[in-house]
Structure formats: C-alpha cells, structure tokens
Amino acid sequence: MADDLSRRRNTGGFEMHRLYRYKDFTIEVNAESIDGIPGGKVLSIPVGYVAVVHISCGESSTTIQGLSFGQSDGRPFASEAEALMRGYGAAQSIIDGMTIGSALGSMR
Template identity: 50%
Template sequence: MQSTYVYKDFTVDVEAEPVDEALGGPVLITPSGYVAVVRIGQGECAEPIASLRFGENTDRPFGTLREALMHGYAAAQRIIDGFGTVNTAVPLDNRD
C-alpha cells in the first residue's frame, strides 16, 4: 500500500512493504510485519532527494499497514524539519 502526502513544499511517498520476519524478504502469505519505504521529493520534482527504509533493521517490523504508513510519514516530517536547521555558522578567529 502506498500513500502520498505534501508537507512544507515537499512530496512524501510512503509505501508499506510486507515482510516475513523469518526470511527477511517479501511474502505471499500473511506477513509478520511491514517496512516503511519513504521517498522525499521537493515540489513537483520526480526524482526523490531522499529514499529511506524504516523498520527493516530492527527485531520487530511495524505490526500493521497503517502503523508503517504513519511512522514513515512522521519520520519524513522530522527529516524535512531538519533540512532548515543545518548549522552553516563560520567560527570566528580567537583574537586577543
């Protein structure tokens, strides 16, 4: 399942992929969990500026589709909010 959101002039695509915990890959039966695949693009740009997977390297993937989508979108919001907080200050020389 995939959902698309707009947040602060960024397009956020979140896809919930089913996984089998034992095999670590896609399954055709009832999945043991879901991984959130998040792609962040700016404006109408077709190319994502960031593509991330959440829930894949943990002991427990997300339990439901909705949980994977919600957590993926929340993570994207935090990442986008962080884009504007990059410290570009230049240290001043210590002059005595």
C-alpha cells in the same frame, strides 16, 4: 492518483501506498510486508511491515534515495497503518532537519 500508483507499483503483495505534502516537499510512503512463510504455493502471511519513504522537493521528480524504517528495536511494524504513519513522521523529521540546517547555513 495514489490508488492507481499503488496498483501499478505494488504488484502481488500486501503493500499500501500514500502520498503526502509537507512544507514544500512531497512524501511518498509505502508499507511493504515482511513475509512470514517463504515462497512456494503457500500464500505468504505477513509478520509485519516496514515503511519505505521517498522525499522530493516541490514539483521535482528527483527524490532522495528510498529510506526504509521499522521500529527502533529493528522489528517490523504490526500494521500497514502504523508503517505509513511512522514513515510519514520520520520523513517530517528529516525535512525539518534539512530546512533547519539550510536556514543555519544561510546565516553564516
């Protein structure tokens, strides 16, 4: 499923796409390339990658607005794999914060 979705959504680039399940959430992570050589007839070579993350709850198709992540100093990640893993880790932290926040809210 993820491979078919990747081909449909990531046209003409070096992007990778993964779907993960975490707790009762679906995490969609795309590693999108940052081009080093602008357009034209020259093949652009990526200088790095950013993670674009979408989080949805359960089976709902409604997602939180897409979030983009790079390294903490603002630079892109060196590889697609690093972008995917860091994006997934960031999504886990967001979900943990949401679930802790809702648990604390229900205690009041």
